[in-house]
Amino acid sequence: MMVAVEKDKGDSLMEGDNVYIPHVMKIEKVIEETQNIKTFHFNFKDETQKAQFGFKSGQFAEYSVFGVGEATFCISSSPTRMDHLEFSVMRVGKVTQAIHELQEGDEIGFRGPYGNWFPLDSIQGKNLVFVGGGIGLAPLRSLIWNVLDNRDIYKDIVILYGARSPADLSFKYDLEAWDKDDRVNMYTTVDRGDESWTGRVGLIPPVLEEIGPSPENTVAITCGPPIMIKFTLQSLEKLGFTHDQIITTLEMRMKCGIGKCGRCNIGNIYVCKDGPVFTYAQIRSFLSAEF
Amino acid sequence: MGYKRIKKDQLNAFLRELSKDYAVVLPSRSGGQVVFGPWDGENTDFLDWYKNTVIPPKALFFPPVEEMFRFRKGEEGYEIEELMPDKGQQIIFGIRPCDARALKIIDMLFADTYRDPYYLRRRENSLLIGLGCNEPCDTCFCASLDISPGQSEDVDILCTDTGEDLLIEAISDKGGNLLSRMSGLSDAGSEEESKARELRKSAKERITREINLSGLQERMRSNFENRAYWEKVSKKCMACGICTYVCPTCHCFDINDENRKKEGKRVRNWDSCKFPLFTRMPMENPRHEKWRRMRQRYHHKFEYYPMNFGAIACTGCGRCIRECPVNVDVTEIIGGI
Numbered sequence: 048m049m050v051a052v053e054k055d056k057g058d059s060l061m062e063g064d065n066v067y068i069p070h071v072m073k074i075e076k077v078i079e080e081t082q083n084i085k086t087f088h089f090n091f092k093d094e095t096q097k098a099q100f101g102f103k104s105g106q107f108a109e110y111s112v113f114g115v116g117e118a119t120f121c122i123s124s125s126p127t128r129m130d131h132l133e134f135s136v137m138r139v140g141k142v143t144q145a146i147h148e149l150q151e152g153d154e155i156g157f158r159g160p161y162g163n164w165f166p167l168d169s170i171q172g173k174n175l176v177f178v179g180g181g182i183g184l185a186p187l188r189s190l191i192w193n194v195l196d197n198r199d200i201y202k203d204i205v206i207l208y209g210a211r212s213p214a215d216l217s218f219k220y221d222l223e224a225w226d227k228d229d230r231v232n233m234y235t236t237v238d239r240g241d242e243s244w245t246g247r248v249g250l251i252p253p254v255l256e257e258i259g260p261s262p263e264n265t266v267a268i269t270c271g272p273p274i275m276i277k278f279t280l281q282s283l284e285k286l287g288f289t290h291d292q293i294i295t296t297l298e299m300r301m302k303c304g305i306g307k308c309g310r311c312n313i314g315n316i317y318v319c320k321d322g323p324v325f326t327y328a329q330i331r332s333f334l335s336a337e338f
Numbered sequence: 339m340g341y342k343r344i345k346k347d348q349l350n351a352f353l354r355e356l357s358k359d360y361a362v363v364l365p366s367r368s369g370g371q372v373v374f375g376p377w378d379g380e381n382t383d384f385l386d387w388y389k390n391t392v393i394p395p396k397a398l399f400f401p402p403v404e405e406m407f408r409f410r411k412g413e414e415g416y417e418i419e420e421l422m423p424d425k426g427q428q429i430i431f432g433i434r435p436c437d438a439r440a441l442k443i444i445d446m447l448f449a450d451t452y453r454d455p456y457y458l459r460r461r462e463n464s465l466l467i468g469l470g471c472n473e474p475c476d477t478c479f480c481a482s483l484d485i486s487p488g489q490s491e492d493v494d495i496l497c498t499d500t501g502e503d504l505l506i507e508a509i510s511d512k513g514g515n516l517l518s519r520m521s522g523l524s525d526a527g528s529e530e531e532s533k534a535r536e537l538r539k540s541a542k543e544r545i546t547r548e549i550n551l552s553g554l555q556e557r558m559r560s561n562f563e564n565r566a567y568w569e570k571v572s573k574k575c576m577a578c579g580i581c582t583y584v585c586p587t588c589h590c591f592d593i594n595d596e597n598r599k600k601e602g603k604r605v606r607n608w609d610s611c612k613f614p615l616f617t618r619m620p621m622e623n624p625r626h627e628k629w630r631r632m633r634q635r636y637h638h639k640f641e642y643y644p645m646n647f648g649a650i651a652c653t654g655c656g657r658c659i660r661e662c663p664v665n666v667d668v669t670e671i672i673g674g675i
Contacts, residue, residue: 065407065455066452066454066455067604068406071415113416114595116594139621154416156416302591305451306450308591310590311617312634314637315641315642
């Protein structure tokens with residue numbers, strides 16, 4: 048089975064627009080997910096811009112704190128819920144620190160959407176297995192909500208989410224909602240529990256093997272830290288998933304987001320323009336070369 | 339339109355006429371370096387000493403520091419003021435055939451999918467008057483890359499220095515239109531034309547340095563994982579990045595904010611794949627080691643760019659060889675693969 052991953056056609060940009068000029072957006076809500084991850088709900092200041100804006104699950108954008116700089120994050124909300132947009136940020140450096148200091152009512156720069164997206168069309172009518180680790184749930188939750196808002200056109204849905212510890216679980220409100228949802232098989236796991244944790248303990252790959260989803264008419268979509276991805280791919284292979292049935296996203300340092308600044312390439316593939324969404328089959332064809 | 343000619347001592351008047359409608363930029367000395375700079379309205383002595391500039395003409399279109407927009411926090415929140423290059427027309431006089439080709443090569447990137455308004459605005463408002471090389475440097479290897487030092491299809495007008503005269507040839511329609519409006523030009527005779535042909539031929543013959551491109555894509559792919567090779571050839575590299583700054587096709591950049599209190603600018607700066615910070619991420623860096631960065635640069639130019647745009651991103655201008663403090667030589671490294 049082939050999952051076609053569409054390429055960005057850049058048609059969101061009108062001729063004559065300056066692609067580097069960000070929209071000024073307003074932060075509407077700040078959610079503290081963990082001690083170093085925050086989610087921001089944000090919105091256009093201008094209703095016309097808001098009405099014209101569209102994106103697809105999996106796409107990313109360049110976000111900026113004016114005077115500090117730009118950084119790249121996916122849009123973590125679903126295109127089916129356009130009341131506002133969301134992005135989630137782990138505090139790791141100068142720009143992310145500044146983003147973490149933002150409060151409701153503050154403004155950010157936003158340009159995008161960029162990159163390709165999850166292949167919504169070709170996963171219709173299939174069983175879906177979502178495997179997310181840590182903040183890697185951010186791009187997945189965009190797709191998950193997108194799928195759940197059109198629940199009838201997909202078959203069985205498994206969501207497996209894991210984090211290092213209970214305190215590191217992000218998007219707890221989503222996890223709860225999916226756990227309560229009869230149409231979803233939700234599994235949450237942590238590497239190490241604590242006194243109050245009564246849930247599952249175990250690394251994602253063995254838990255995935257234990258759940259044992261059938262590869263028959265199924266697509267697996269996985270995002271997370273590199274080490275988790277590496278072993279999750281192995282587990283999926285063990286379960287009988289072919290490389291075409293596995294979709295993931297790649298992460299590289301980016302600046303422009305539009306295939307010009309020269310740093311996010313892996314071979315001749317530019318993650319910003321040709322990705323960030325790839326099938327495992329695609330990745331195998333170029334990843335072994337450089338890394 | 340046939341060839342025109344002008345006495346070299348009349349170039350001053352020619353440029354003065356151009357200056358009425360265009361900002362004229364030509365080879366000049368600045369801070370001990372040869373660069374393209376605004377014409378002083380007088381001197382044309384570069385014809386006597388000019389070989390090529392240290393800083394390539396990409397800098398005229400993609401400046402080392404580009405102020406992209408200004409932001410200011412006002413009563414209603416942040417306001418953004420776009421800082422576009424002005425719409426004035428400019429003429430680049432004296433650009434070499436290799437450098438004109440380099441612009442054609444990076445045009446493809448800046449116009450691809452998402453158009454880069456800063457670069458393209460300047461390109462659209464510029465006219466290139468090339469000057470063929472009669473005496474290439476010993477570091478030049480343009481001939482290996484299908485560039486003839488004395489000829490160019492990538493300029494609007496091409497000049498050839500025949501000693502007493504400049505032989506002037508319209509290459510593009512834009513160039514033809516301009517020439518038809520210019521006074522002080524006379525028609526060239528067949529004698530001048532054959533002299534120019536002779537000069538171009540001998541210039542090409544003087545290029546002795548070569549880069550071996552035969553079967554290069556194949557060679558590069560099969561050598562890609564030859565770590566020992568890349569470690570060996572990158573050993574003396576100091577990762578100073580000068581090869582990328584003086585390269586007429588290197589186009590990597592960074593985007594940063596400069597601010598003071600509630601206002602500031604977003605600027606784009608030249609960056610370099612030779613620096614480890616270029617690809618550093620919080621948790622990892624795919625090209626931390628110097629040999630990986632060396633490999634990335636050559637593969638980008640000679641394998642990926644051809645795959646993505648159908649052209650090698652090297653013109654054989656030889657700047658990287660001339661300016662490298664430790665004599666890294668691209669022809670040796672590519673030739674050794």
